[in-house]
Amino acid sequence: MPLLGTAAGREEHGRGEGGDRTLELDRRAEEVVVVELQKLCSGGERFSVLSEEAGLIEFGAPFPRVLLDPVDGSLNAQRGLPVVGTMLCLVAGPTLGEAQVGYVQNLVSGERWHTIRGGGVHRNGQRLRPFPAGSRDRIEVLGLESGPGSLLTAQALIERAAKVRLLGSMALSLAHTAAGGIDVHCSPIAARCLDLAASALMIAEVGGLVTDLGGKPLARLPADLTGRSTILASASPELHQMAQDLLRVGSG
Template sequence: MEIIEILREASKRIYENVKDLPGTDKAAGDFGLGAGGDISRNIDIIAEKTVLDYLKEINFKCVVLGEECGRVELSEKPKGFVIMDAIDGSANAVRGVPFFCSSLAFATENKLSSISDGVITNLSNGEMYWASKNQGAFYNNKEIKVHKKDPIYKIVGINTSGASIELINKLQPIFEKYDHTRHFGANALEMAMFARGLMDIFIDLRNKIRIQDIAAGYIIVKEAGGLLLDSNLHQLDADLGYETRVSFIAAANQEILDEVVSQIEK
């Protein structure tokens, strides 16, 4: 079985196991801090266990890097790393806000740039995004590309959750210039929607994002033709460590990138 099919099957199983939980008491609970530093909720635990059980079932030789469970070695001779955020947007999921997802990716080495496959599933409806290196990006079996034309409305995705006052002040010109800014509470799903052409640029400069949050989005954005840069406007890359935090800008093209960055740099 190809790796992308393994990730897709694991993602489908997550959806089946958690689809009735959002907004219910069973979604919540407090299981302490996960490896990523956030409180683990019951829906997180169920979703991660679903993936781990499946990978063990098929004897997939890998090291799992989970948001909650941490590093789990499933083989002494792994083929690579499964990077897992089984529930991205846990707060939305617990409250029943229909915007949260699973994010699964596979990397051959300890680098973001070695990611070869990624799957993001919208867990509120089962819609799936996926990509494999040099094979294109897909949404429900239809190939997708970032938005290249001049849009009727420019939509700027921007994550400012927990941002410092300094960063808010730096970003203020963007809020003044663009009438349509968005953040829905799940970076992975927002990256997937950007790759589908529903946003023109997505910005997160808080230096808080973990690799688990963007691993699948990384390959999906790339395969959809998007630019993916760090805060210095270099090609985004990082190690897969739990202490690693990144900032990034995903842009549909150089024109929108230059336009928005010029507002930040004023």
């Protein structure tokens, strides 16, 4: 990723449709993906693309829709921190529950995850296996996506976890949860569906759970720029229940 941590990559181009500043590295990454998707349209496919930068682009039909976050972890990219991902998710309809295909790639290491609904999850071409029931009874690694002001919400999880990791990329943190590197991921700050759609499908495909902090499923979350939610994601139902119980006690 040549623009990582460079002044050229940090050049601003106003604000994207998602409301955040659009940097040169965001614009260039989006351009690469959209050009490839345009080729599919030229070949007869009809669909739309929703990106944080360009907003909604129709290639002949509103659905299916490709949700695109070209640079997930923009602050990491600006600062030269090598944890930066890209996320694509194909949804058949207007909600996250209609996600069909997901893809996440670490733009620095090249590590990649992909899933097709009902077909499991593959990491660098190797299929991930679901965790056996009861195989994990404690939170060894907790993933967080949070600012200082919201850490108190996750305090009960932080105190119970053996280790805490803040990667700075929602898509990658959730992908590592699907792969088992992170037991529970918590985001007390509401995240956009574009940050989590592909990875949420992956976690479901390996038998894990993704809800908001209150335990509400995300299936009805709008697959558009308004769709936001807090996130609690776990590699297994047992870990998810444990995390929910801790959050409930911590807020009581």
